[in-house]
Amino acid sequence: MKISLILADDHPALITGVRYELAEFRTISIVGTARNSTELFELLAQSQCDILVTDYVMPGGEFGDGMTMLSFLRRRYPALKIIVFTTIENRAIVAEMIKIGVRAVLSKVDVIGHLISAIHAVYAGATYFSPQLRHVSAADCATQNEPVRRLTRRETEVVRLYVSGVSINEIADLFKRSKQTISSQKASAMRKLGIDRDVELFRFAYETGLLAEGGGTLLMDDPGALPMTSG
Numbered sequence: 001m002k003i004s005l006i007l008a009d010d011h012p013a014l015i016t017g018v019r020y021e022l023a024e025f026r027t028i029s030i031v032g033t034a035r036n037s038t039e040l041f042e043l044l045a046q047s048q049c050d051i052l053v054t055d056y057v058m059p060g061g062e063f064g065d066g067m068t069m070l071s072f073l074r075r076r077y078p079a080l081k082i083i084v085f086t087t088i089e090n091r092a093i094v095a096e097m098i099k100i101g102v103r104a105v106l107s108k109v110d111v112i113g114h115l116i117s118a119i120h121a122v123y124a125g126a127t128y129f130s131p132q133l134r135h136v137s138a139a140d141c142a143t144q145n146e147p148v149r150r151l152t153r154r155e156t157e158v159v160r161l162y163v164s165g166v167s168i169n170e171i172a173d174l175f176k177r178s179k180q181t182i183s184s185q186k187a188s189a190m191r192k193l194g195i196d197r198d199v200e201l202f203r204f205a206y207e208t209g210l211l212a213e214g215g216g217t218l219l220m221d222d223p224g225a226l227p228m229t230s231g
Contacts, residue, residue, distance in 0.1 A: 002026075002027065002028075002029050003027055003028050003029065003050050003051060003119060003120070003123045004029050004031050004047075004048060004049050004050045004051070005022070005028055005029065005030050005031065005049065005050065005051050005052075005053060005119065006030070006031060006032050006033070006034065006040070006043055006044070006047065006049045006051075006052050006053070006054075007019065007030060007032075007033045007034070007053050007054075008033070008034040008035070008036075008037075008039075008040045008052065008053070008054035008055060008058065009033075009035070009054070009055040009058065009085070010035050010036060010055060010057075010058045010059070010060070011055075012035070014055075014108070015033050018053075018112075018115070019033070021112045021115075021116075022115075022116075022119075025116065027120070028119060031043075031047045031048070031049055032047055032049075035058070036058045036059070036060045036061030036062075036065070037058060037061030037062060037063035037064060037065055037069045038060075038061045038062040038063065039061070040052075040054070040058075040061070040063075040069075041062075041063055041076075044076075044077060044080075049080065050081060050123060051080075051081045051082075051083060051119060051122055051123060052073070052080055052081070052082050052083065053083045053085050053115070053119070054069075054070075054082065054083070054084060054085065055084075055085060055086055056070075056084050056086040056088050056093075057086070057088070067093075067096055067097075067100075070082065070084070070097065070100060070102060071100055074100050074101050081103050081122045081123065082101070082102050082103055082104075083102075083103060083104040083105075083106065083115075083118050083119065083122055083128075084097055084102055084104070084105045084106070085106050085108060085115065086105070086106070086107065086108060087107065087108050087109070089107065089132060089133065094133055103122040103126075103127050103128070104118040104121070104122050104127060104128040104129060105129050105130065105133055106118055106128070106129070106130050107130040107132065107133070110130050110131075114128075114130060114131075150192045150193065151189050151192060151193075152185075154175075154185055155185050155186075155188055155189040155192075156189070157175075158171055158182055158185045158186050158189065159186065159189050159201065159205060160205065161174070162186060162201075163201060163202050163205040168182050168183055168186070
């Protein structure tokens with residue numbers, strides 16, 4: 001048995017450390033590494049891979065990061081088994097990963113043995129989660145995430161970008177929409193949530209996990225909404 005693996009993380013030191021640890025296992029073959037979603041999709045287009053071990057937050061890539069990247073990966077490569085290796089422990093975000101088919105979620109504070117176990121478990125068709133995340137399920141987080149479900153996908157994207165420090169003008173440029181349209185979507189989201197002031201919007205985003213380590217990560221199911229190459 002030889003498990004072909006791709007590692008994706010924007011911290012070179014982490015990739016170096018993981019490669020060193022995995023080199024001892026003859027069952028695992030690392031076919032490539034990537035620092036962002038652009039490099040990751042280029043690598044996947046060129047290499048056969050059984051499992052992807054990826055960070056959740058990898059800013060700067062053409063295909064985004066976080067749920068945007070993971071959702072697109074699931075559509076583009078449905079047979080690919082994904083392990084998310086992250087510092088995020090937000091229950092709602094982990095539940096969303098589970099919903100879209102991520103096979104394992106590991107914390108970077110775990111000992112490396114958990115990653116080794118996860119790789120073999122996922123390859124065999126099982127799931128694997130960090131000890132502190134094993135109690136999380138999609139059902140557990142339904143109530144916590146209920147307010148967000150009132151919003152449209154685009155309203156959620158606008159709110160998350162805005163509270164992450166992206167201006168209305170920048171969001172409008174990103175989605176190729178007018179400033180007025182983006183302002184209206186933000187205002188609509190605030191009305192639905194019963195929020196009147198930006199400070200309350202920031203607090204809501206923090207408490208519900210919209211404002212997490214992912215920062216400006218988008219939550220959308222239409223990859224065409226972002227400028228990206230075809231393939």
